[in-house]
Amino acid sequence: MKTIALAQPLVVAAACLMLASGQASAQSEQVWKIGEVAPLTGPAATVGTRLNKVAKMWVEDVNASGGIAGRKIELTTCNDENRPEKAVACARDMIDKGAVIILGNSLTASLRAIQPLVRRGPILLIPSPNVVPTADSYGFQVSPADSHITEAVAAYLKANGLSQIGMVAATDASGEVGVASARKIFGENRIELRLARIDLRATDASTQLATVAGSDIKVVYSSYTGAGAITVVKSFKNLGLQQPLIVSYGNMSEAFVQLVKDVKPPRLLGTSVAGIVPDLVADAGDRERSRAFLEKYSKRYSERADMINLLGAAAVDVAEAILKTPKPDDYEAVKKYLESTPIPSVHTQRFSATNHVGLDVSSVIIVELKDGVWVKADPVK
Amino acid sequence: MNLFTQAIMSGLMIGAVYTFLGIGLVLVYRTSRILNLAHGETFAITGVAAALLVGAGLPLIAAMAIAILIALAFATGLHRFLLRPRAEWPAGTLILITLGAAFVVRGVLILVAGTDPVSFPAIFPEAPIRFAGGAIPPQGVALIVLGFGVSAAIGLFLSTTRAGKQLLAAAENPYAAELLGVNVERARLTAYAIGGLLGALAGVLLIPLIAVDFQSGLAMTLRGFIAAAISGMSPVGVLFSGLGLGLFEAMVGAYLGALYQDPVMFCILILVALWQSRKIRFGGGRRA
Numbered sequence: 217m218k219t220i221a222l223a224q225p226l227v228v229a230a231a232c233l234m235l236a237s238g239q240a241s242a243q244s245e246q247v248w249k250i251g252e253v254a255p256l257t258g259p260a261a262t263v264g265t266r267l268n269k270v271a272k273m274w275v276e277d278v279n280a281s282g283g284i285a286g287r288k289i290e291l292t293t294c295n296d297e298n299r300p301e302k303a304v305a306c307a308r309d310m311i312d313k314g315a316v317i318i319l320g321n322s323l324t325a326s327l328r329a330i331q332p333l334v335r336r337g338p339i340l341l342i343p344s345p346n347v348v349p350t351a352d353s354y355g356f357q358v359s360p361a362d363s364h365i366t367e368a369v370a371a372y373l374k375a376n377g378l379s380q381i382g383m384v385a386a387t388d389a390s391g392e393v394g395v396a397s398a399r400k401i402f403g404e405n406r407i408e409l410r411l412a413r414i415d416l417r418a419t420d421a422s423t424q425l426a427t428v429a430g431s432d433i434k435v436v437y438s439s440y441t442g443a444g445a446i447t448v449v450k451s452f453k454n455l456g457l458q459q460p461l462i463v464s465y466g467n468m469s470e471a472f473v474q475l476v477k478d479v480k481p482p483r484l485l486g487t488s489v490a491g492i493v494p495d496l497v498a499d500a501g502d503r504e505r506s507r508a509f510l511e512k513y514s515k516r517y518s519e520r521a522d523m524i525n526l527l528g529a530a531a532v533d534v535a536e537a538i539l540k541t542p543k544p545d546d547y548e549a550v551k552k553y554l555e556s557t558p559i560p561s562v563h564t565q566r567f568s569a570t571n572h573v574g575l576d577v578s579s580v581i582i583v584e585l586k587d588g589v590w591v592k593a594d595p596v597k
Numbered sequence: 598m599n600l601f602t603q604a605i606m607s608g609l610m611i612g613a614v615y616t617f618l619g620i621g622l623v624l625v626y627r628t629s630r631i632l633n634l635a636h637g638e639t640f641a642i643t644g645v646a647a648a649l650l651v652g653a654g655l656p657l658i659a660a661m662a663i664a665i666l667i668a669l670a671f672a673t674g675l676h677r678f679l680l681r682p683r684a685e686w687p688a689g690t691l692i693l694i695t696l697g698a699a700f701v702v703r704g705v706l707i708l709v710a711g712t713d714p715v716s717f718p719a720i721f722p723e724a725p726i727r728f729a730g731g732a733i734p735p736q737g738v739a740l741i742v743l744g745f746g747v748s749a750a751i752g753l754f755l756s757t758t759r760a761g762k763q764l765l766a767a768a769e770n771p772y773a774a775e776l777l778g779v780n781v782e783r784a785r786l787t788a789y790a791i792g793g794l795l796g797a798l799a800g801v802l803l804i805p806l807i808a809v810d811f812q813s814g815l816a817m818t819l820r821g822f823i824a825a826a827i828s829g830m831s832p833v834g835v836l837f838s839g840l841g842l843g844l845f846e847a848m849v850g851a852y853l854g855a856l857y858q859d860p861v862m863f864c865i866l867i868l869v870a871l872w873q874s875r876k877i878r879f880g881g882g883r884r885a
Contacts, residue, residue, distance in 0.1 A: 413855040420610055422606070426599075443714035446716065447806075456724065456732055471714070
């Protein structure tokens with residue numbers, strides 16, 4: 217009897233201790249769960265790893281300064297290898313584990329596969345220009361659309377009095393989007409399009425270039441991203457073509473510049489957001505943020521940031537804005553917030569109830585590689 | 598610019614690559630009865646190693662020589678340490694082992710070189726040669742000459758010389774070959790070494806014209822396999838199948854478009870396979 221009487225308060229005390237420690241550990245474990253789907257291996261690894269670097273840098277900075285609203289960020293990166301079926305598995309897993317935001321740092325096919333999964337949230341942030349989420353979805357694209365990029369190319373041609381362009385596009389999903397944009401935009405601007413497609417595994421692009429780069433074509437545009445873009449540039453050089461060659465935004469990287477520096481055409485141009493050349497950014501706030509990001513990235517990774525990194529920066533800026541809202545897991549409220557509030561970033565993101573693409577053609581410029589640095593493109597001579 | 602001429606030039610370059618890789622696969626298969634799915638990794642290893650060594654400041658020729666030696670070491674090591682101790686295992690299992698080795702190489706190349714493509718300067722960096730409305734870089738000419746030349750030499754060696762026939766005999770009937778004094782193990786090791794050397798040569802000639810990354814190996818193995826399969830695993834036949842495939846691919850790409858390349862190529866492969874199986878089923882042919 218005495219034993220039972222003594223044991224009771226001990227049991228109650230032990231139970232209270234367990235409850236208290238459980239609560240404390242639950243509180244100390246409260247984090248913002250953010251999922252990232254990115255191709256870290258496979259043909260698109262060069263894109264996924266660059267976006268992942270920006271995400272990691274952001275998470276480290278935020279956590280080093282104490283987190284947001286007292287909670288640190290837990291970033292879970294899933295390598296989808298640019299395979300849609302794997303991207304779906306990644307996203308499902310992240311949603312099941314309570315991610316409040318998914319960074320869709322992958323390519324077109326994977327992102328399209330993920331989109332139906334976020335019909336009821338969480339928010340999906342997309343740095344790719346090829347997806348264009350619908351306004352009734354929880355997807356938000358922080359990049360200009362592919363049509364905006366094509367419009368910028370068309371504007372450059374018109375400013376130079378040109379009415380023809382040769383184009384090489386890959387046979388993958390991104391290539392299809394590029395071709396569709398080109399046919400529409402160039403058609404509307406009465407620019408004759410000469411088009412050739414190239415297989416992802418091609419070891420030579422000379423027949424494609426011979427098809428599209430006749431002497432009457434003053435500018436050639438390659439919308440091909442990845443290792444194959446090097447093949448196009450080298451074939452361009454091997455054919456001794458003299459026209460300016462515009463390469464895709466996906467190739468505005470230090471690695472690409474190093475690979476082509478000895479074989480670059482007489483004039484190598486590219487499409488990019490203006491933030492890659494901060495002096496060309498119209499808005500003072502955006503200009504400063506672009507500069508600051510480029511410096512921070514360069515210090516952190518000892519390499520120059522490129523357009524893909526800039527889009528990654530835009531995505532994490534939007535993610536941070538979401539986490540600072542009163543209830544980041546109230547996806548409907550977050551959606552309304554994003555649609556009604558400009559989000560400051562390397563380029564201020566402006567979504568609306570009818571448009572979930574945060575940038576437009578005004579953020580895109582044509583740049584030129586000079587002495588290893590991208591600057592505003594000169595006119596076509 | 599003349600599209601037909603350019604397509605011929607491009608086709609010859611593509612065909613040379615098919616032939617380089619195909620003859621290596623055929624050589625290994627005809628001496629060991631194993632389809633080496635890690636064959637193309639010698640291409641990737643050579644490219645990445647040469648690019649890194651050039652980037653570290655080594656002269657181009659020295660970098661290429663070391664890269665070729667590394668690729669050779671991989672090819673012979675694959676046979677000596679992975680396949681030879683398991684020679685009695687079923688062929689299917691050994692093929693899977695070579696596939697596993699290919700994936701290990703991919704992983705190592707990612708760790709060593711990252712995911713970005715790499716390249717190195719051409720041995721012949723001069724201006725392109727212009728002829729009949731087409732243009733081809735001198736490196737491309739070297740690729741064509743060496744690709745077909747070396748492959749033809751190996752094909753003739755295997756089919757017409759005593760030493761070559763001994764290599765083939767080692768796979769046809771290793772026990773009988775040993776009884777006749779053929780060193781079967783040396784023959785197989787030689788085959789893997791030559792195959793590795795051919796993959797490496799393809800790398801030093803082609804990669805300066807494109808770029809290579811960690812996953813280029815399997816794509817190159819596939820190219821070699823298509824050429825080898827269409828030739829019926831014939832050492833001489835692969836020369837013609839490689840040439841034909843290269844020209845066909847270039848012509849289809851030039852006149853029909855790249856979207857038709859894969860469907861047309863694989864249709865050809867299926868038709869050839871059906872034709873060859875018909876010969877085997879109804880007599881008149883023999884298995885490779």
